[in-house]
Amino acid sequence: xPVKAVFFDIDNTLYDSxxxxxxARRNSVLAxxxxxxxxxxxxxxxxxxxxxxxHGSNYRWHYDELLKLYGxxxxxxxxxxxxxxxxTKNAYLKPLAGVVPTLIELKKYYLIGAISxxxxxxxxxxxxxxxLHHFFDSVVTSEGCxxxxxxxxxxxxxxxxxxxxPGDAVMVGDKYDVDxxxxxxxxxxxxxxxxEAPKNSNEINRFSDLIKVLKGLE
Amino acid sequence: xPVKAVFFDIDNTLYDSxxxxxxARRNSVLAxxxxxxxxxxxxxxxxxxxxxxxHGSNYRWHYDELLKLYGxxxxxxxxxxxxxxxxTKNAYLKPLAGVVPTLIELKKYYLIGAISxxxxxxxxxxxxxxxLHHFFDSVVTSEGCxxxxxxxxxxxxxxxxxxxxPGDAVMVGDKYDVDxxxxxxxxxxxxxxxxEAPKNSNEINRFSDLIKVLKGLE
Numbered sequence: 185x186p187v188k189a190v191f192f193d194i195d196n197t198l199y200d201s202x203x204x205x206x207x208a209r210r211n212s213v214l215a216x217x218x219x220x221x222x223x224x225x226x227x228x229x230x231x232x233x234x235x236x237x238x239h240g241s242n243y244r245w246h247y248d249e250l251l252k253l254y255g256x257x258x259x260x261x262x263x264x265x266x267x268x269x270x271x272t273k274n275a276y277l278k279p280l281a282g283v284v285p286t287l288i289e290l291k292k293y294y295l296i297g298a299i300s301x302x303x304x305x306x307x308x309x310x311x312x313x314x315x316l317h318h319f320f321d322s323v324v325t326s327e328g329c330x331x332x333x334x335x336x337x338x339x340x341x342x343x344x345x346x347x348x349x350p351g352d353a354v355m356v357g358d359k360y361d362v363d364x365x366x367x368x369x370x371x372x373x374x375x376x377x378x379x380e381a382p383k384n385s386n387e388i389n390r391f392s393d394l395i396k397v398l399k400g401l402e
Numbered sequence: 403x404p405v406k407a408v409f410f411d412i413d414n415t416l417y418d419s420x421x422x423x424x425x426a427r428r429n430s431v432l433a434x435x436x437x438x439x440x441x442x443x444x445x446x447x448x449x450x451x452x453x454x455x456x457h458g459s460n461y462r463w464h465y466d467e468l469l470k471l472y473g474x475x476x477x478x479x480x481x482x483x484x485x486x487x488x489x490t491k492n493a494y495l496k497p498l499a500g501v502v503p504t505l506i507e508l509k510k511y512y513l514i515g516a517i518s519x520x521x522x523x524x525x526x527x528x529x530x531x532x533x534l535h536h537f538f539d540s541v542v543t544s545e546g547c548x549x550x551x552x553x554x555x556x557x558x559x560x561x562x563x564x565x566x567x568p569g570d571a572v573m574v575g576d577k578y579d580v581d582x583x584x585x586x587x588x589x590x591x592x593x594x595x596x597x598e599a600p601k602n603s604n605e606i607n608r609f610s611d612l613i614k615v616l617k618g619l620e
Contacts, residue, residue, distance in 0.1 A: 215530075219530075219535065259522045259523050259526045259541075260526050260529075260530075260538075260541070262523060262526070263523055263526030263527040263529070263530045263535070264526075264530050264535065266523070266527055267527055267530040267531050270488075271492070274489070274492070304477045305477050305480060305481055305484070308477045308478050308480070308481030308482075309481040309484055309485055311478075312433075312478075312481045312482050312484075312485040313485050317437065317478055317481070317482065318437075320478075323477075323478070
């Protein structure tokens with residue numbers, strides 16, 4: 185039973201989106217305070233987290249909502265937050281260690297896909313920013329599919345896109361309930377990329393262990 | 403008759419927006435071709451110029467419209483164009499030579515304002531990206547004012563914002579009909595920043611000549 189395709193989650197699997205978000209929010213708040221927002225940093229960070237929680241990360245008016253909380257409307261402060269967020273994002277949007285050499289090696293033997301909850305253009309922008317876009321034969325997003333992981337439909341749509349059977353495909357992701365269980369539910373192999381030391385044969389904590397583990401599956 | 407305030411145009415006055423746009427469009431087209439857009443570069447550049455001409459530079463769907471011309475709809479190609487444009491923009495968004503030391507010197511004696519045709523948030527984002535935002539006591543945009551330069555209203559709104567009489571203020575810009583005549587129509591002084599050698603006393607071609615010329619006005 186040869187593996188034919190390897191599918192990846194994007195956020196926190198190909199790059200460290202948790203650190204990116206944390207540092208980008210922190211720097212955007214520092215920049216807004218520098219531009220005249222007279223509030224304690226921890227207060228603003230907490231309020232911003234709540235607004236992003238409420239409206240989702242792709243909402244366009246986070247900073248407008250934030251300033252409204254303080255009875256303000258100031259384009260200089262909003263622009264300072266937006267620019268600091270973008271600059272920090274660009275600084276942290278780098279592939280995790282091992283991603284590039286591993287994809288180069290995997291690409292010799294397997295089709296490569298992404299299965300991601302998010303907006304199609306935004307997820308592609310991340311892959312382009314990471315300079316990983318040329319590796320991917322398929323990118324299926326929840327926006328394009330109309331349903332989110334762990335729903336079976338999104339995994340099946342990705343398999344169909346590359347014309348691969350579930351048992352011939354592997355899903356790699358960081359979220360157990362979303363990526364791993366979702367893939368296993370449709371009969372795919374799944375590898376859990378986690379920060380802790382791996383306990384089971386379908387867990388890895390270094391991206392570069394992928395090649396070794398994939399050989400074991402065959 | 404002491405000068406109290408100096409107002410600046412933003413695009414092509416504080417930074418070289420013409421080169422920025424040209425190089426950002428060029429790199430976005432190269433990136434789209436790299437991602438699979440199978441069209442000659444000159445064709446795509448010409449088509450993109452026409453779309454931007456038609457919809458304005460703040461339209462959000464330039465690349466979608468562009469691909470439609472070729473019967474395509476491909477998020478990978480659009481994302482490649484968007485990311486290349488943003489990266490190139492950040493590389494070219496630098497103050498023109500002389501801007502920073504001149505503003506530091508001017509700030510000792512004058513209020514500093516901007517009068518700009520454009521969207522308020524976008525123009526502030528440019529000032530923040532240029533790291534010039536802290537110099538400005540006032541930024542008046544056509545979006546905020548409801549009319550564009552050379553209409554007198556936008557110049558009068560900027561003067562009101564800093565509580566300065568027309569005769570005590572100077573406008574600096576690169577467009578004769580828009581910045582210079584517009585300012586003169588309301589009784590402001592005006593200095594024309596142009597690439598060619600200056601012919602008249604109210605023309606400069608180096609930003610740093612501003613201080614010398616302003617002293618002459620007093």
